[in-house]
Amino acid sequence: MEPSRRRFLSTGALFGVAATLTWQLWGRRPLQADPRHAPQGLAPAGYATLVAAFDILLDSPRAGARAAKELDAFLATDGADQVAELSLALTLLEMAPGGLLDVRRFSALPRDEARDLLESWATSPVGVRRQIHSALRKAARFIWFDRPEAWGDLGYDGPWVK
Template identity: 35%
Template structure:
């Protein structure tokens, strides 16, 4: 084993387990379970549910790169509170998904800059550089990097379109059938 890997506690077993966790998280995001619909339909506040503050800021940077403010729509990830919504969604899915999402976020944060020749954290890069990082991950020779990109992109886009605050900007009038209104 490489001495630097030993200092980090990175063994083949740990690497394999983390790879499986990331792959599992990506697989979960590709389906829309009832818990996801419930988690995204409820209002959220700025409290972190499953991710730490640093991980939430990485998720915000990823989400804002994929769905930028002033991009194709009048609102973006920041305006709909997307990172917090996705944090709540991850919590609803359980600890394995949370761990997989954390692994994916740290892969992008620590390894993303290297994909464009910069030794910098993803969240510290400019918007243009972050776009280049995600584009590089999407076409990487490493399958895990491509899978992480695909999973984060699908999660972000799903969360954005599911957020009621994005509906007017996207031209969606809402569901045809609404839930029962309370008669207070």
């Protein structure tokens, strides 16, 4: 192959890779969180993913937003060393829907698609996905059912000490 032709092809290939990476990074850039709530522990992008995941796990957008807000407030005060791990987990979830040229994000998926994706992680052959699903599920449910407002449906009469 002539040197000029080889240079043209290699430059073209490099350009292609760079363009794909740029597209991926731009397309996968984090969504901004709900501006009505400024995250305290998590970055806005991670917070948006957390709200979307909790919405699915609690089957209610209102519940998801409230539980996410409580977890975020906890992370801001007592859970600094857990923020990094949770942020990484949320990033993996956020980027999960896409393929090589697919820039969809978890928090922007239609609700049914997001539910199918997250629920599939409960039984995923990939250990880290099961771990993330389990951790988010436990956190969402624990926070939600620790509220006195949730106890009436269960017939739980609450603490004895007042």
